Amino acid sequence: MVGAMPVNLIPKFCNGTMDSHNGTDDSEIQVHIGSRVKCNADFGTVKYIGEVHGYKGVWYGVEWDDPVRGKHDGSVDDVHYFKTSKPGAGSFIRPNKIAPFKTCAEAIKKYYGDREDETVAAHRRTIINEWKREMGAPFIEMVGFEKIHQKQKFDRLLEVCVHDQNIAKPGDVAALCPGVRSLDVSRNLFCNWREVIQLSAQLPRLSELDVNKNRMAIDMPEETLAQLSINFANLEKINISVCDYEWADILALSHLWPKLNEMIAAYNRIKIIIPPSVTLRTLTVLKLDGNPLDRWSEILNLGSLKNLKVLSLNDCLFSEIRFSENPDDKVDIFQKLEVLFLNRNRINDWRSLSELNKLNGLKKLYFLKNPIQETEDYDTGSQLVIAKIETLQELNGSTITRELRRGAEYDYMKRYGAEWKLAQKDPAAQRAFNLEHCRFSDLVSSKYYSW
Known part of the structure; x- marks a missing residue:
């Protein structure tokens, strides 16, 4: 991209030594220490990836954004696996419990691709059928038309x-x-x-x-x-x-x-x-x-x-x-x-x-x-x-x-005129009044008001 700093000049991000796939087909998106994950409606940060003593398989140690979702501070059976920043905000979950990751490009394709306006789609089909009639080829396939339309959209x-x-x-x-x-x-x-x-x-x-x-x-x-x-x-x-x-x-x-x-x-x-x-x-x-x-x-x-x-x-x-x-x-x-x-x-x-x-x-x-x-x-x-x-x-x-x-x-x-007049007799009282009512003296001297 002209003018932009090449992406490869941005140092790669690595926060942990053990990476694990989250069960999606996208092999490029992996879970690592520091990954953000979502489980049902709860968001959290991965603080640990590995085994938990007494339990089989790989676990993710997660600190949840909402501490109420947690169960402990990163310790199980007196073994310390990670430390939470807030008391009781941590818990362990299985890798298959987290929501599959997406790329931004995938999300845009899914969201905006699924929102095809039926009126537009019907109009497009009408145009294609007219082309077919004009060409005298009712069985011709418009190869690539849909792909071009999607790209233009x-x-x-x-x-x-x-x-x-x-x-x-x-x-x-x-x-x-x-x-x-x-x-x-x-x-x-x-x-x-x-x-x-x-x-x-x-x-x-x-x-x-x-x-x-x-x-x-x-x-x-x-x-x-x-x-x-x-x-x-x-x-x-x-x-x-x-x-x-x-x-x-x-x-x-x-x-x-x-x-x-x-x-x-x-x-x-x-x-x-x-x-x-x-x-x-x-x-x-x-x-x-x-x-x-x-x-x-x-x-x-x-x-x-x-x-x-x-x-x-x-x-x-x-x-x-x-x-x-x-x-x-x-x-x-x-x-x-x-x-x-x-x-x-x-x-x-x-x-x-x-x-x-x-x-x-x-x-x-x-x-x-x-x-x-x-x-x-x-x-x-x-x-x-x-x-x-x-x-x-x-x-x-x-x-x-x-x-x-x-x-x-x-x-x-x-409302405050009498208090102002009284304060004029004492410098300390006058100063206190003026601090409380910064504009009052200006209003008193205004041509619109007379005393």
Whole structure:
């Protein structure tokens, strides 16, 4: 493939010394230490292949993604075979119990080949019959017609979804559907990023990739990943949610994606955020929903993303938002941030909403089901949010009209006006009030309101 790094330059992946077939006809796909396997509806990682004392034959020692599926930590009858990362997440299964592996190419052929539109098929048969009549040869066979039709059908594929198809290897996708621009291979059995790189290397036009719910090892240094980025030259959007990654893993992988605009990395293990230094510079949309981020200070480390416009932090764990201890500050981070999602966090003070006024251009805010909202009815709480954030144009999907803003700000000033006047007599009280109500002094001096 012109421009892409040859697949043979990607070092072969080997995590174990004993390989075993999983019972399929495809002799190229083998089970090894580190393989991802599926048994019924449960996914796991192979940690051991071999005999178990007292039991005949070969067994796979598996650590299950859902620890409830397991029975032990890798030990049987006081003999230790492997170690699980979570207590009780391991068990042994026979090789014939796992689902057969597929290549991505096989899955595409099966899924899209079986979805032949009957109307199209009937139309094709009509055309063939007309040809036969015109040629006066009703018994002639159209040799190769079906094969050509199938190839043309796959060649036209631009968006491909082969979710949950037991895919472990790429296969020859380039010969099947080289024009694919959007590919969903979520919830499959890739065990290493080498497989995904080999897959992307065959799709030069790929701009959107969904690999969520694949737990894949990263065993290459950042320098190698950067060299392999040529295989993702046009990738603009990626979904790596539910991949069991920390932020350091995502930063390492980001060397693969030089032109990335949107990244969804929800429901991983991101707790600490390291400021990106040389990657993610083109990122405009970042979704980190459902990660155990319990400190707003970690979010501040994303402020260096100069082009970030949309940040989604739903279902995280932080309880307050703080930018600085100066109520008059406008922060010099998140310069282009316009849309912020904060639903279902643990925010329990109204000052956190005042802090958002320190952003330079926040236009849309989604703020639902936080503890502080239980202190007010929805309409009153919404008025407080609107009054506290000057640049806000939309709250929870509803447009903030000029009249709505004027009413919210007026009610806000009536509610806290007496407290503000009292605070003017004491510098400490004044500072505390201004921190809690960053906009209040500006509203007081506004030409629209008189005191």
